[in-house]
Amino acid sequence: MFFYWSSQYKIDHFPPSSTRMTNRKQLIQLGPSLTRLHQIKMRTLLLLLLFCHVSSPVKHSLKFFFTASVGVPNLPELVSAMMVDGVQTGYCDSNRNMRPTQNWVKRILRADRQQVDWYRTECFQSQPNFFRDTMRGLMHLLNQTGGVHILQRMSGCEWDEETGEVVGSMVFGYDGEDFISLDMKTLTWTALKPQAVTAKLRWDADTARINHNDNYLTKVCPEWLKKYVDYGRSVLLRTELPSVSLLQKTPSSPVSCLATGFYPHRASLVWRKDGEELHEEVDHGEILPNHDRTFQILVDLNLSSVTPEDWTRYDCVFQLSGVKEEIITKLEKDRIRTNWGKTVSSKNIEKEEPSKVTILVIVILVLIAVVLIATIVFIVYKKKKAQPNTSTEESMALKKKRKG
Numbered sequence: 001m002f003f004y005w006s007s008q009y010k011i012d013h014f015p016p017s018s019t020r021m022t023n024r025k026q027l028i029q030l031g032p033s034l035t036r037l038h039q040i041k042m043r044t045l046l047l048l049l050l051f052c053h054v055s056s057p058v059k060h061s062l063k064f065f066f067t068a069s070v071g072v073p074n075l076p077e078l079v080s081a082m083m084v085d086g087v088q089t090g091y092c093d094s095n096r097n098m099r100p101t102q103n104w105v106k107r108i109l110r111a112d113r114q115q116v117d118w119y120r121t122e123c124f125q126s127q128p129n130f131f132r133d134t135m136r137g138l139m140h141l142l143n144q145t146g147g148v149h150i151l152q153r154m155s156g157c158e159w160d161e162e163t164g165e166v167v168g169s170m171v172f173g174y175d176g177e178d179f180i181s182l183d184m185k186t187l188t189w190t191a192l193k194p195q196a197v198t199a200k201l202r203w204d205a206d207t208a209r210i211n212h213n214d215n216y217l218t219k220v221c222p223e224w225l226k227k228y229v230d231y232g233r234s235v236l237l238r239t240e241l242p243s244v245s246l247l248q249k250t251p252s253s254p255v256s257c258l259a260t261g262f263y264p265h266r267a268s269l270v271w272r273k274d275g276e277e278l279h280e281e282v283d284h285g286e287i288l289p290n291h292d293r294t295f296q297i298l299v300d301l302n303l304s305s306v307t308p309e310d311w312t313r314y315d316c317v318f319q320l321s322g323v324k325e326e327i328i329t330k331l332e333k334d335r336i337r338t339n340w341g342k343t344v345s346s347k348n349i350e351k352e353e354p355s356k357v358t359i360l361v362i363v364i365l366v367l368i369a370v371v372l373i374a375t376i377v378f379i380v381y382k383k384k385k386a387q388p389n390t391s392t393e394e395s396m397a398l399k400k401k402r403k404g
Contacts, residue, residue, distance in 0.1 A: 060085050060236070062225040063156035068131035070139075071148035078128045084228045085236045086265050087293065092123035104232040115224070138174060141198050150175055155213075157221035161229070168217025187214055238263060240294055244318055244329045246336045254283070255303055255336060257316035257329065260296035265289075266321035271301045274313050281305070301331075308333075 066080045076093035083089060089105045092098040098119060100106045109116050135151045138144075155170040171181040171192075178192040180199055187210050191200040203209075229236060242262035248255050259269050265287050271278045278301070285298040301314065314331035329335065 058162040059158055059160050060225055060229050061156060061158045062221055062228060063154060066127060066131065066153045068128075068135055068151045069149070070135060071146065078123075078131050080123060080127065084225070084232060087232075087236060089228070089232075090119070092119065094124065094128045096124055098123055102232060102235065104235065105228070108227060108231050138199065142195055155217065157217050157225060159222050159225050159229075166218055166222045168214070168221065170213060170217065182210070182213060184214070184217070187211075236264075239320060239323060241320060241323070241327065242267075242294075242296070242318060244316065244327050246316070246329060246331065247338075248336050249339050252304070254300040255331065256298050256300050258296065258298045259318045259327070260290060261292075261294045262296075262318075262320055263294045264321065265295045267295070267297065268319045269297045269299050270317050271299060272315050272317055 061084070063083045064080065065083070066078060068078045069075060076095045076097075078094040080092050081088055081090065087102070089102045090098075090100045100109060131151060131153075135149065138151065139149060150173075152173040153170065154173075155168075157169070158167045159165070168184050169182070172179045174196075180192055180196045180203070181190050182188075183190050189200045189203045191197045240261060240263040242259040244257065244259045246255055247258055257269060257271065259267070267287065269284075271282050281302040283300040283302075285300075287295050287297045290296055299316070301316075303311070306314075311331050311333065316329045316331070318327040318329075
């Protein structure tokens with residue numbers, strides 16, 4: 001659930017969902033860049049933000065993601081994000097920053113000052129104290145005296161709008177790995193790795209805290225979620241279809257099928273051969289967020305053992321949850337966008353398109369030329385400006401000499 005992430009193709013922003021956690025390069029406005037070591041550690045910060053449990057159209061989720069850190073400079077001790085149905089709706093940190101990120105959430109908070117007070121207390125007092133104490137306790141249990149360490153928590157609830165069923169959840173991650181989770185049926189903690197067994201025994205003894213979590217996850221959280229869905233229905237329940245492209249880095253690279261710009265994140269993208277879904281020679285990417293609050297997904301197809309004559313037997317199929325129509329893209333060479341010079345439109349009209357590297361080189365050369373020209377002009381100007389003065393001085397000297 002708590003894993004590091006990388007991808008060949010990525011477009012920016014937040015936040016999809018899945019049962020395991022991956023990462024994105026943004027640190028939700030967390031400030032100055034970190035050292036390479038810190039960047040590797042801090043990639044876990046957005047693992048949580050990128051995933052909520054995948055659900056059907058009638059299911060909704062409210063998730064809170066907290067990330068505490070030690071040994072990382074220029075970063076708040078604790079950062080948190082709230083998400084409804086995979087959409088980031090709020091952010092806060094221990095530096096006393098708190099802001100809703102959706103207009104409909106702002107309307108809720110204006111009408112319900114009690115929630116505002118609750119969020120302030122949680123973000124600025126209760127949770128920083130809790131995570132500070134918990135981090136200290138875990139480092140002691142694991143015999144850690146220093147270094148960079150990350151403690152994360154994902155908690156929240158899911159509500160089935162059709163059946164009324166509510167499911168709460170709470171899981172902790174430590175240094176990028178699953179650590180311990182709350183079993184909502186037995187109301188006991190489950191150690192997710194051997195190092196968490198001692199923590200489980202201690203946490204099981206704190207029944208007051210367990211009961212508090214149970215009450216919040218199964219009663220308070222669902223009531224808030226219902227209100228959020230009601231206010232944000234026009235945003236949360238919209239559907240947007242993607243554009244689908246075929247990409248290839250080099251002639252020997254796999255062909256990637258990229259679907260981007262879809263919403264919601266409940267979608268599938270597969271390669272088929274003769275109408276049958278492929279499971280071998282296929283590498284599925286995660287659903288990732290775009291900067292405009294839509295999503296993208298990419299699936300690679302290895303064609304090393306496929307003859308050019310058989311390419312027409314393959315196609316890439318995108319399916320958005322709740323939408324009957326599929327988007328089918330046939331594997332045809334003139335549809336593939338490459339990194340070595342040419343792209344082809346969906347109408348099979350070929351045109352030249354310089355690569356990003358080529359454009360960058362051209363821009364740099366132009367800038368260098370501009371600087372050189374400006375330097376030459378400046379030098380010529382200085383020389384011309386100096387010449388009249390010199391000639392004037394010489395003529396005056398000659399006149400004096402003649403008079404003498």
